[in-house]
Amino acid sequence: MSKPTARTRLADAAFALFDERGYEQTTVDDIAERAGLGRTTFFRHYRSKEDVIFPDHDQLLEAIRDRLATSSEATALVAVSDAVRLVLHHYLEEGELARRRYKLTSRVAALRDREIASVARYQRLFREFIAHWMGSGERTASLRAELMAASVVSAHNHVLRRWLRGECADPVGEVDEAMREVVALFPHPGAPVPAGTGTTVVAFRSTQDLDALLPALRRVIADEGAVG
Amino acid sequence: MSKPTARTRLADAAFALFDERGYEQTTVDDIAERAGLGRTTFFRHYRSKEDVIFPDHDQLLEAIRDRLATSSEATALVAVSDAVRLVLHHYLEEGELARRRYKLTSRVAALRDREIASVARYQRLFREFIAHWMGSGERTASLRAELMAASVVSAHNHVLRRWLRGECADPVGEVDEAMREVVALFPHPGAPVPAGTGTTVVAFRSTQDLDALLPALRRVIADEGAVG
């Protein structure tokens, strides 16, 4: 048990030193020394100083790519809002480590930027998936894909940050609710009316019978237009 | 006319070298030498090598802050979608320079990350403004602020990127349309029905007269519920 892997020792030393002196005040030499290892070994295990803090975003990105590729959801937006849960679960499993990272990224601008860049990669993946799925034919389709991806990521980040700050006891439940809200933002033809959203328009004629009105009603619903 | 300012000479030299050799292959020494200036002078004018490419994001952020502070728009979302046009106009005024920067950011990961971090600062400003304006009382208000800010920024970026790629002749018109779409995403009580959005639900009874049905209809509209 006195043989934790070199990689682990380096990460532990790094976090300890970051807590003690701060990120910028800690050099890679310091970390390696505290871990009882050489500087070279550090860079063999982590590509950069920042990488100690963000170890496996690449794998997570790949996992999401796989999940999307094998997704059987009805719509791209739902598939994406499902895939983003992988990210949340990853953080939840990290537990206290994720919170220590959050404290660092809150204080050090360089780390915050790095985190944002990682998130942007998820968002880009989502955007491309949605755009591909929608077939980027119409002029507004591409914009919708962009908005959907941004909304899913933002909603996820919102819940994640609440959990990281300890303001949220049930992150899984909250992310469910947030994703429902996001899906409700983007109504699509043929879908049931999301509760609490949409606008109710009543067309009313008492002098005609049902069968006479049905064709016009169907046309209205298909066009999603308002009735004057 | 043979006396362009040192700052300008440095920027010109930098872009020329970035085009010739690429970003990473160009050192700050190279830039200073090409500009006929010393290395120290370079860092006196630009905080970092990346700063030559992104010179005035700080001022732009301040301009946006001012615009928001003095905004007289009816809703926070509209105020923000108005303020974001400052960013678009800034890029449009840069003209070809903005396109050269875009080519660089497309190819160099470090620059892309930097750009994304800048955008995230705008988004954060928007989010805080909207959240403050909405009074973060309700649990979902904060999430809505997040979604609104993300949508505005995404829509802006979408149009901006189209323009940068030369796919868009009328960016101002397109951003207007995109912002209308964003505003339409977030219906608020009492607003008129945005054209082309919302879901039409038709309640239909031909055997009763109008007056008998009106109370029920009003109830349905007030609850915004679906009719079975």
Place this chain on the structure above:
DNA sequence: CATCGAGACGGTACTCAGTACCATGTCGAT
């Protein structure tokens, strides 16, 4: 005209992240 002070510029020397390369030690297989 002499002088003084504020800026802008240049140079040197330093710290530190990241890379390249080579040397060493360990351990299992043959």
Place this chain on the structure above:
DNA sequence: ATCGACATGGTACTGAGTACCGTCTCGATG
């Protein structure tokens, strides 16, 4: 005993960014 894969360590280098100091110019002031 030898060999090869592999993890490690060391040394030396490049390049960004910082600190400090010296120089030059120019306008203001006596």
